[in-house]
Amino acid sequence: MSVDETTTPSFDELPLRQELLAELASLGYEEPTPIQCEAIPHLVEGRDVLGQAATGTGKTAAFALPLLQRLAPGDRGRQPSALVLVPTRELAMQVSQAIHRYGRTLGARVLPIYGGQPIGRQLKELGRGVDVVVATPGRALDHLGRGTLVLDDVEVVVLDEADEMLDMGFQEDLEAILEEAPATRQTVLFSATMPRHIEKLARAHLTDPVRISIGREAAVPGSAEGPRIRQTAYVVARPHKPAALGRILDVEAPGSTIVFCGTRNEVDELTETMNGRGYRAEALHGGMSQEQRDRVMDRLRNETADLLVATDVAARGLDIEHLTHVVNYDVPSAPEAYTHRIGRVGRAGREGVAITLVEPRQHRLLKAIERHTGQKMEVARIPTVADLRARRFELTRAALREELLGDDLEQFRVVVDTLSDEFDLVEVALAAVKLAHDAIGGDVEEEEELPQMSLAPDDRDRGGRAGRTGGRRPPRGQAGGDTARVFIGLGRGAGIRPKDLVGAIANEAGVRGRDIGAIQITQNFSLVEVPAGQVDQVVAALRDTTVKGRRATVRRDRHEG
Numbered sequence: 361m362s363v364d365e366t367t368t369p370s371f372d373e374l375p376l377r378q379e380l381l382a383e384l385a386s387l388g389y390e391e392p393t394p395i396q397c398e399a400i401p402h403l404v405e406g407r408d409v410l411g412q413a414a415t416g417t418g419k420t421a422a423f424a425l426p427l428l429q430r431l432a433p434g435d436r437g438r439q440p441s442a443l444v445l446v447p448t449r450e451l452a453m454q455v456s457q458a459i460h461r462y463g464r465t466l467g468a469r470v471l472p473i474y475g476g477q478p479i480g481r482q483l484k485e486l487g488r489g490v491d492v493v494v495a496t497p498g499r500a501l502d503h504l505g506r507g508t509l510v511l512d513d514v515e516v517v518v519l520d521e522a523d524e525m526l527d528m529g530f531q532e533d534l535e536a537i538l539e540e541a542p543a544t545r546q547t548v549l550f551s552a553t554m555p556r557h558i559e560k561l562a563r564a565h566l567t568d569p570v571r572i573s574i575g576r577e578a579a580v581p582g583s584a585e586g587p588r589i590r591q592t593a594y595v596v597a598r599p600h601k602p603a604a605l606g607r608i609l610d611v612e613a614p615g616s617t618i619v620f621c622g623t624r625n626e627v628d629e630l631t632e633t634m635n636g637r638g639y640r641a642e643a644l645h646g647g648m649s650q651e652q653r654d655r656v657m658d659r660l661r662n663e664t665a666d667l668l669v670a671t672d673v674a675a676r677g678l679d680i681e682h683l684t685h686v687v688n689y690d691v692p693s694a695p696e697a698y699t700h701r702i703g704r705v706g707r708a709g710r711e712g713v714a715i716t717l718v719e720p721r722q723h724r725l726l727k728a729i730e731r732h733t734g735q736k737m738e739v740a741r742i743p744t745v746a747d748l749r750a751r752r753f754e755l756t757r758a759a760l761r762e763e764l765l766g767d768d769l770e771q772f773r774v775v776v777d778t779l780s781d782e783f784d785l786v787e788v789a790l791a792a793v794k795l796a797h798d799a800i801g802g803d804v805e806e807e808e809e810l811p812q813m814s815l816a817p818d819d820r821d822r823g824g825r826a827g828r829t830g831g832r833r834p835p836r837g838q839a840g841g842d843t844a845r846v847f848i849g850l851g852r853g854a855g856i857r858p859k860d861l862v863g864a865i866a867n868e869a870g871v872r873g874r875d876i877g878a879i880q881i882t883q884n885f886s887l888v889e890v891p892a893g894q895v896d897q898v899v900a901a902l903r904d905t906t907v908k909g910r911r912a913t914v915r916r917d918r919h920e921g
């Protein structure tokens with residue numbers, strides 16, 4: 361085994377409290393991501409930070425850990441000491457869950473407040489006292505107006521996904537909220553892109569910020585001459601990842617494969633899932649003893665295991681021969697980690713395969729990787745049930761062919777002979793094939809169709825967005841792109857407002873807020889215009905989720921025009 365030269369500091373080397381380190385360990389995080397390495401020391405020191413980082417880089421923990429670090433021990437006041445502003449209600453819930461989780465041992469009181477939830481419950485929680493409020497700008501302003509949210513004790517304000525907030529027309533709300541927070545506060549701004557209006561916002565509200573940018577590295581020199589690796593990405597929503605990976609591997613039929621996961625817990629869960637699917641999968645992570653790890657490596661080497669499911673840390677320095685496939689179950693948080701991972705295949709002149717599962721909102725990470733490798737990744741369709749059936753028939757046919765070429769079939773002749781009195785020989789063969797097919801696990805009865813998603817379009821950087829402070833943009837249709845309408849069986853009667861729909865579509869289907877066109881809300885249903893190319897993924901995603909806590913009939917609107 362050779363040890364790699366990569367030197368990432370461990371969490372222990374970051375200036376974080378013991379309680380936080382313990383939570384990170386229990387979550388199975390093995391090492392900080394680049395944005396965490398860079399931002400956390402400055403934030404703990406109290407500096408303002410202007411960070412360019414996309415979803416999937418670990419930015420939430422990068423700002424959450426330092427603000428939790430500040431929480432005083434013992435009894436704390438009723439007013440929040442930190443305010444995190446996010447564009448949508450889904451993100452508010454997600455970020456607040458993350459902060460709650462990281463701050464569990466510290467007893468952090470974290471409250472999400474967003475439009476669409478009854479204000480009464482939020483009032484009660486605010487009255488009880490909170491440490492961290494995670495809010496959408498509109499609702500935060502609402503509470504400030506009522507005097508139910510007081511920012512006098514706020515030490516840190518975080519603007520998360522600031523470009524998205526400005527795109528949704530929250531500029532004035534943000535300005536008004538920042539006015540209310542003490543001038544001595546620390547301000548942190550994260551944005552996936554840094555257009556001029558974000559720079560302007562930062563200049564106005566951040567003090568001498570440290571600038572951090574992730575994913576802007578120069579391309580790897582000479583990567584085009586590097587090993588031959590077929591790189592394919594599949595767009596999958598998080599909940600479908602285990603099923604999608606199973607499906608992809610069934611069709612790919614890889615040899616020895618290593619699957620990289622982000623955390624120890626993910627490694628354990630996925631190993632179990634893949635074993636359930638008939639793979640001989642072994643887990644490898646930093647929480648295992650050397651002896652356990654050696655045993656796993658032996659099984660892989662002597663081919664009694666076909667999948668190694670590992671974290672980056674555990675796989676570091678392993679030199680495994682004969683790997684055919686590398687799978688990124690998560691898009692690595694930095695492009696360097698990607699090249700490092702896939703560099704394990706395509707050795708000695710053999711072609712290697714790198715498979716990456718990417719969530720719709722992670723398109724920027726994927727772009728950063730492509731810039732880094734100088735190669736485009738092919739985005740492939742997740743195999744359908746029909747693809748899988750075809751593949752399994754192929755396997756059954758191959759297995760039967762093998763038997764036919766063998767020479768110990770004679771003993772079964774008596775069975776065929778007796779049956780042939782009653783049935784046609786082809787029918788007998790069909791029944792035997794069915795038995796064989798089912799016996800080798802060829803049945804696809806239990807398989808469900810997985811929604812085909814596409815990457816959120818990356819047209820944000822193309823400019824032409826000056827001075828918008830409120831209201832919706834003209835629908836894309838008017839700007840020339842094809843649109844289609846989605847019918848959602850919830851309307852005013854269910855308390856649906858345009859931003860509920862924008863939030864749900866943007867978050868669940870990965871469609872940019874600005875790509876959502878005209879919204880029509882009637883008493884009983886709503887119609888939303890979305891880019892035609894994304895209509896199927898919007899329908900699939902909305903069927904899978906709730907809007908304002910309710911499930912709705914969702915379909916492509918048939919009466920378009």
Ligand code: AMP
Nearest residue numbers: 389391392393415416417418419420622
């Ligand atoms: P974010 O970019 O904040 O949306 O985070 C993306 C995902 O990475 C989340 O699911 C986090 O739980 C996870 N994550 C964040 N930091 C780490 C880390 N150091 N190691 C492993 N997973 C992480």
